[in-house]
Amino acid sequence: MSATGIGAAVRRKEDFRFITGKGQYTDDVVRPGETRAVFVRSPHARARIKSIDASAAKTMSGVVAVLTGAELANDKIGNLICGWMIHSKDGSPMKMAPHPALAAGTVNHVGDAVAVVIGETLAAARDGAEKVKVDYELLPAVTDPAKAKSGPQIHELAPKNTIYEWSLGDAKAVDAAFAAAKHVTKLDIVNNRLVPNAIEPRAALAEYDAGTDQLTLWNTTQNPHVSRLVIAAFVGMAPEHKLRVIAPDVGGGFGSKIFIYPEEVVCLWASRKVQRPVKWVAERTESFVTDAHGRDHVTHAELALDEHGKILALRAKTIANLGAYMSTFSSSVPTYLYGTLLSGQYDIPQIYCEVDAVYTNTVPVDAYRGAGRPEATFVVERLVEVAARQLGLEPAEIRKRNFIKSFPHQTPVIMAYDAGDYNASLKKALELADVKGFNKRRRDAARNGKLRGLGFSTYIEACGIAPSQAVGSLGAGVGLWESAEVRVNPTGSVEVLTGCHAHGQGHETTFAQLVSERLGIPFENVSIVHGDTDKVQFGMGTYGSRSGAVGMSAIVKALDKVEAKAKKVAAFMLEAAEGDIEFKDGKFTVAGTDKSAAWGDVALNAYIAHKFTGAELEPGLKETSFYDPTNFTFPAGCHICEVEVDTDTGKTEVVNWTAVDDFGTVINPMIVEGQVHGGIAQGVGQALLEGAIYDKDGQLITGSLMDYTMPRAHDLPSFHIGLTETKSPSNPLGIKGCGEAGAIAAPAAVINAITDAIGTENLAMPATANAVWTALQGAKPRQAA
Amino acid sequence: MAMTMTGEVQLPASREVVWAKLNDADVLKACIPGCEELNKLSDTEMTAVATTKIGPVKARFKGKVHLTDLNPPNGYKISGEGDGGVAGFAKGGATVALTDKDGGTLLTYNVEAQIGGKLAQLGQRLVNGAAKKIADDFFKNFAANVAAA
Numbered sequence: 033m034s035a036t037g038i039g040a041a042v043r044r045k046e047d048f049r050f051i052t053g054k055g056q057y058t059d060d061v062v063r064p065g066e067t068r069a070v071f072v073r074s075p076h077a078r079a080r081i082k083s084i085d086a087s088a089a090k091t092m093s094g095v096v097a098v099l100t101g102a103e104l105a106n107d108k109i110g111n112l113i114c115g116w117m118i119h120s121k122d123g124s125p126m127k128m129a130p131h132p133a134l135a136a137g138t139v140n141h142v143g144d145a146v147a148v149v150i151g152e153t154l155a156a157a158r159d160g161a162e163k164v165k166v167d168y169e170l171l172p173a174v175t176d177p178a179k180a181k182s183g184p185q186i187h188e189l190a191p192k193n194t195i196y197e198w199s200l201g202d203a204k205a206v207d208a209a210f211a212a213a214k215h216v217t218k219l220d221i222v223n224n225r226l227v228p229n230a231i232e233p234r235a236a237l238a239e240y241d242a243g244t245d246q247l248t249l250w251n252t253t254q255n256p257h258v259s260r261l262v263i264a265a266f267v268g269m270a271p272e273h274k275l276r277v278i279a280p281d282v283g284g285g286f287g288s289k290i291f292i293y294p295e296e297v298v299c300l301w302a303s304r305k306v307q308r309p310v311k312w313v314a315e316r317t318e319s320f321v322t323d324a325h326g327r328d329h330v331t332h333a334e335l336a337l338d339e340h341g342k343i344l345a346l347r348a349k350t351i352a353n354l355g356a357y358m359s360t361f362s363s364s365v366p367t368y369l370y371g372t373l374l375s376g377q378y379d380i381p382q383i384y385c386e387v388d389a390v391y392t393n394t395v396p397v398d399a400y401r402g403a404g405r406p407e408a409t410f411v412v413e414r415l416v417e418v419a420a421r422q423l424g425l426e427p428a429e430i431r432k433r434n435f436i437k438s439f440p441h442q443t444p445v446i447m448a449y450d451a452g453d454y455n456a457s458l459k460k461a462l463e464l465a466d467v468k469g470f471n472k473r474r475r476d477a478a479r480n481g482k483l484r485g486l487g488f489s490t491y492i493e494a495c496g497i498a499p500s501q502a503v504g505s506l507g508a509g510v511g512l513w514e515s516a517e518v519r520v521n522p523t524g525s526v527e528v529l530t531g532c533h534a535h536g537q538g539h540e541t542t543f544a545q546l547v548s549e550r551l552g553i554p555f556e557n558v559s560i561v562h563g564d565t566d567k568v569q570f571g572m573g574t575y576g577s578r579s580g581a582v583g584m585s586a587i588v589k590a591l592d593k594v595e596a597k598a599k600k601v602a603a604f605m606l607e608a609a610e611g612d613i614e615f616k617d618g619k620f621t622v623a624g625t626d627k628s629a630a631w632g633d634v635a636l637n638a639y640i641a642h643k644f645t646g647a648e649l650e651p652g653l654k655e656t657s658f659y660d661p662t663n664f665t666f667p668a669g670c671h672i673c674e675v676e677v678d679t680d681t682g683k684t685e686v687v688n689w690t691a692v693d694d695f696g697t698v699i700n701p702m703i704v705e706g707q708v709h710g711g712i713a714q715g716v717g718q719a720l721l722e723g724a725i726y727d728k729d730g731q732l733i734t735g736s737l738m739d740y741t742m743p744r745a746h747d748l749p750s751f752h753i754g755l756t757e758t759k760s761p762s763n764p765l766g767i768k769g770c771g772e773a774g775a776i777a778a779p780a781a782v783i784n785a786i787t788d789a790i791g792t793e794n795l796a797m798p799a800t801a802n803a804v805w806t807a808l809q810g811a812k813p814r815q816a817a
Numbered sequence: 818m819a820m821t822m823t824g825e826v827q828l829p830a831s832r833e834v835v836w837a838k839l840n841d842a843d844v845l846k847a848c849i850p851g852c853e854e855l856n857k858l859s860d861t862e863m864t865a866v867a868t869t870k871i872g873p874v875k876a877r878f879k880g881k882v883h884l885t886d887l888n889p890p891n892g893y894k895i896s897g898e899g900d901g902g903v904a905g906f907a908k909g910g911a912t913v914a915l916t917d918k919d920g921g922t923l924l925t926y927n928v929e930a931q932i933g934g935k936l937a938q939l940g941q942r943l944v945n946g947a948a949k950k951i952a953d954d955f956f957k958n959f960a961a962n963v964a965a966a
Contacts, residue, residue: 075905075934142934162902317938727818729931735938 037549038765041702044541046534055281058235058250063309066237067096069299070157071312072147072164073321074139077173077393077730078186081137081166084147089163094156097306098164099298100147101134109133109301110268112292114358115509118196118367118389126196129187129391131357133267133294133301139168140186140356141393142732143321145294150306173393175726177353178330180390186356193391195354195363200371200445201347201384209345209382213336217419223407223779224797225328225353225724226717227740228400230535232283233314234323238299242307248276251296254285254533255573258510260565262292262360269300279563282535286714287399288323289535290575291360295322320735325724326400328353329366329407335415341423341430345382346374348411352389352397359398363389368446368506369404369494369576375443376412377454377490377668378434383444393730399575401714401775402493409491413780417488418793427488427784428462435490446506447494449666451758457692458490461670464752465690470674483677484687485789488670489781495769496581496665496762513660514578515571516586518547518594520653522639524632525557528590531571532583533563537707537771539579542699546584546765550591552618553631569656577769580699581665585763589657597653602634604643663762667769669693671712673781677789682805684720684786686747691777692754696768704770705753711774712751717743718775719782723798741798818937820945825925826956830963832915835922836890838963839913848958850951853877861885865897869907871940871947876904891915905934928952 036042049055086098112131119125130136135146147164151157174183180193187193210216237250247270253259256277264272282289295312303310314322333348352366371385420430435454442448462468470486477484497503500511517529526547532539544558561567574583595615602620603610612623618631629637637643641651674688691708698704721741725734734740759766779797786804787793792811796803828835838844842863846855854866863882868875880899887893896910909930916923932944940947 072903073934075936077933142938158903164902165900317935320938727937729818729933731818731933731937731941733818733937733941735941738939739942 034549036545036555038545038697038699040545040700042541042545042555042700044538044703045544046538046540057232057281057283058237058252059313061237061250061280063237063239066309066311067150067152067306068154068157069302069310069312070149070151070154070161071145071295072149072161072166074135074142074144074146076139076168076170077142077175078171079139079168080171081135081139081146082169083167085165086147089149089160092156092160092163094152095160096150096152096308097302098147098149098160099134099302099305101132101136104132104134104301105136107301108268109297110266112294112297112357113262113266114360114363115262116361116364117507117509118198118363119507120196121199126363127187127190127194128358129189133297141395142730143318143395144356145298148298148302150302150310173730175392175394175728175730177328177351177390177392180353180392186391186393190391195358195389195391197386197388198367199384199386202382202444203384206345206347206382206384210334210336210347213344214339215337215419215423217335217337217415217422219333219414219418219793221331221333221411221414222796223327223329223331223410224718224722225397226326226400226722227320227724228286228288228323228326229319229742230284230286230288233316233319234289234293234295235311235313236296236299237309237311238296238303239309240304240307246274246276247300247304248278249296249300250278250280252282252289253277253279254282254289254535254575256533256563256565257531257568257570258573259292259296263297263300267297269297277565279533282533285535286401287326287403287575290573291324291398293322317736320740321395321732324359324396324398325355325394326397327407328397331411333411333415335419337419337423341419341425341433343378343380343434346380346412346415347384348374350385350387352387353392353394354389355392355394355396357396359396362396362398364508365399365404366407370408372446373405373408373492373494374412374445375447376409377436377492379436379441381444385445394726401711402772403576405493405772406715406776406779409489409776410780413489413491414783417784428458428467431458431488431490448663450663450761452666452668452694453756453758454490454668456756457668457670457694460754460756461672461690461692464692464754465672465674465688467672477676481679483679483789485675485677485785485787487673487675487781487783487785487788489777489784490670491773491777492666492668493772493776494664495577495667495772496661497576497578498664499662500660510572511660512572513658514582514586515569515656515658516583516590517569517656518587518590518654520594520635520638522636524553524635526551526553527559527561528587529561529568530583530587531568531573532579533574535574537574537579538700538703542580542703543584543587545699546587547591551631552616577667577771580767581760581763581769582659582661584765584767585661586657586659588764589659590655593655593657594653597655598634598638600649601638601653602629604649605629605634605637661762665696665760665762665768667693667695667773669773669777671777671781673778673785675782675785675789677786677804679808682801682803682808684799684801684804686716686749686782688752689749690752691774692756693770693773694756694758694768695770696757696760697766698755699767707770708753708774709751711772712778713743713748714775715778716748716782719779719797719799720747721798721800818941819929819931820948822928822945822948822952823926824952825923826960827918828922828924828960828963830921832890832917832922835915835924835963838959839893844962848955848962850954861887867899869951871936872943874904874936874940876901876936878907901936903935905932905936907932907936
């Protein structure tokens with residue numbers, strides 16, 4: 033392993049500019065004549081707009097324009113769409129309600145955009161927004177997913193607010209398995225609603241060039257090409273070739289920046305109307321009521337087991353809240369990213385899952401770190417842990433009895449796991465967590481008046497999304513391959529253009545490590561280019577831990593082609609047969625001789641083309657690949673959480689955390705560890721602290737960082753991190769993906785640990801001090817053994 | 818989000834005097850904290866402009882005030898709704914009852930209010946305290962006004 037190759041803990045190239053304030057984010061881009069946009073948003077959860085009076089605002093100095101949904105409709109700007117078709121079990125297609133970028137007639141959640149004020153300055157636009165008078169006729173609202181079907185109907189085309197009633201699996205076979213089972217474990221589960229809170233709020237800057245009829249959008253997006261495609265083909269803003277989307281440095285996404293939002297559409301439209309650049313930057317309070325939220329499931333789940341603790345079947349019925357409108361990929365999250373993972377790491381013969389997706393008067397809900405897989409893991413890992421307690425089995429023992437041990441393994445819910453060793457990660461985690469010493473630690477804690485608990489989560493996820501044909505058959509509107517273009521310069525330095533997008537992942541480092549290793553050239557001589565539709569031809573962006581498994585595989589394929597071409601060049605230079613040229617450590621050698629050519633010389637010769645004619649070989653050294661994976665990848669592992677609960681206050685302290693993950697090949701262990709840390713922090717945040725709460729009138733009462741608690745350093749212990757490795761057979765590097773694992777594994781581990789400590793399963797997330805104290809009243813804490 | 822508040826205040830005047838003051842737009846304007854305008858449209862309808870600060874949100878509310886369930890001189894229901902622009906909205910009402918007590922009048926009130934938008938998003942933890950403060954200030958001012966009569 034070289035110091036900068038695959039497997040090296042290379043420091044991140046991008047960190048210098050990030051930590052010295054030299055990053056270039058959307059808000060840092062300033063265009064001549066730039067105006068600022070401020071949105072007038074609904075303070076009501078549901079209302080009819082009786083009138084909008086913008087006359088006072090329009091005459092204010094510094095106000096350039098005030099635009100409303102009526103003008104948007106007049107200009108025939110299309111609605112935002114959801115790009116994944118889900119069919120109900122009766123065969124009917126999902127009920128996608130119109131989602132205009134500015135409300136047309138009705139508002140459906142607090143924060144719904146009603147009008148936009150374009151100002152010479154931000155202050156002028158804000159003052160103008162204050163003067164826009166909107167007269168609302170209030171309508172009754174519904175926010176609780178469990179009450180959505182009986183609530184007031186939000187969209188004309190969706191009776192009972194039902195978007196779809198989807199199912200997966202064989203209901204009859206599952207019922208039969210349950211009927212024959214010796215033991216059934218039942219749980220009612222709420223997967224709490226979360227607000228993503230990327231550190232950089234969303235922003236958009238649009239510029240129209242009347243000379244070329246060209247629109248340019250700088251945008252905080254995780255997938256600029258998909259954004260361009262949707263805005264061109266569905267919203268109808270401009271032809272695809274007349275729209276350029278640039279995603280410069282982006283400060284975190286966690287899924288929330290995958291989607292196409294109203295604000296970028298409005299900025300593009302407005303920039304053409306006012307013939308000046310238009311910039312919008314969200315305030316944090318705006319982010320809370322406009323960024324797509326995550327999770328928000330209500331589930332009843334049951335597990336059937338035999339007398340030995342062997343799982344026979346699982347069934348789950350889930351109501352998924354998709355909010356007021358269907359966001360870009362919202363339909364796929366509670367279906368094909370959720371139901372398909374309900375087998376966990378276990379050999380479960382029969383699974384049946386029903387999901388009813390509903391509209392409510394809340395912010396749209398879509399993918400958020402893990403997207404469906406945290407919800408599935410929480411269901412499976414809570415069921416297994418509770419079953420173990422009911423059957424008197426150790427948590428490790430029930431898992432061992434049910435682990436899948438041979439691969440490939442076809443689950444009853446579509447997924448075919450290709451590789452894994454679940455016992456290995458469990459065994460290593462048991463050692464790292466010193467589970468043997470837990471009873472002593474529990475007794476010690478009891479002497480200090482604390483309840484100590486241990487919680488397991490042996491999670492699995494499906495990443496590297498995914499074979500295009502497979503996702504197409506499940507309803508996806510796009511293919512999920514990735515592209516790479518490797519450009520070798522005449523001096524031998526390399527630029528890689530990737531369709532992935534980095535917003536914290538460190539692609540500029542890890543992708544360069546791959547090229548450095550493969551071509552044997554210095555890491556510093558490699559640049560990674562991404563996030564600009566004028567530079568990268570097409571790509572699917574970054575989400576679902578796909579950039580390593582899919583994006584880097586595309587680079588490998590392009591590098592294969594580069595090597596093949598370079599060998600031809602070297603053969604002419606060395607006057608040898610192409611088949612005799614060997615390439616190793618940055619050097620081309622004629623096999624069995626000492627004749628060689630360095631990488632840089634070959635690159636130069638490819639461009640000066642003095643050693644071959646155009647008829648023999650095309651000059652240049654640049655290759656492109658579009659890589660479509662053969663399967664999802666299946667990262668898996670074991671997280672063990674140890675907590676202490678203060679019985680007087682209910683306050684939970686996470687005192688130990690062990691994570692042993694199998695991510696396949698690791699390119700940069702430091703970056704992987706960082707991803708695990710961040711994921712655990714977000715998962716612990718969901719389990720202990722975070723929860724978006726709407727009151728019955730539809731007001732978001734956790735609408736700021738004063739009321740919505742994000743995890744902080746003092747909420748977390750130092751982590752014990754370990755890795756096991758089974759390579760993914762589905763891509764050339766054997767990578768599985770690591771970006772979401774912590775957030776997927778952690779919530780179940782925390783709740784399993786707290787319920788182990790307090791002796792009742794009746795505990796919802798977030799397990800705040802108040803919630804735990806309340807649960808403790810009447811509970812019988814497990815005695816120290 | 819909804820909030821409720823109840824309270825009572827002892828006033829050094831007869832029920833008839835208190836009742837008259839409660840129906841006097843000028844008195845109400847002087848007593849409502851932050852009230853900039855209060856214009857009587859009829860005996861039971863007024864328009865009002867008031868500025869309120871709740872936590873980080875300062876809003877200038879414009880709205881209508883209605884008097885209903887008039888039962889002179891025993892009480893009424895005063896209700897209103899105000900639009901604070903980008904800050905959100907507030908609406909609600911108070912049932913006010915007057916009874917003779919200790920040679921003066923005991924005024925009891927029962928408030929139900931709703932706020933929404935940025936006010937609810939940012940100010941919800943502070944709104945009960947802020948509303949209590951507004952009510953306290955109002956009745957302090959009102960008691961002083963009644964005493965001066």
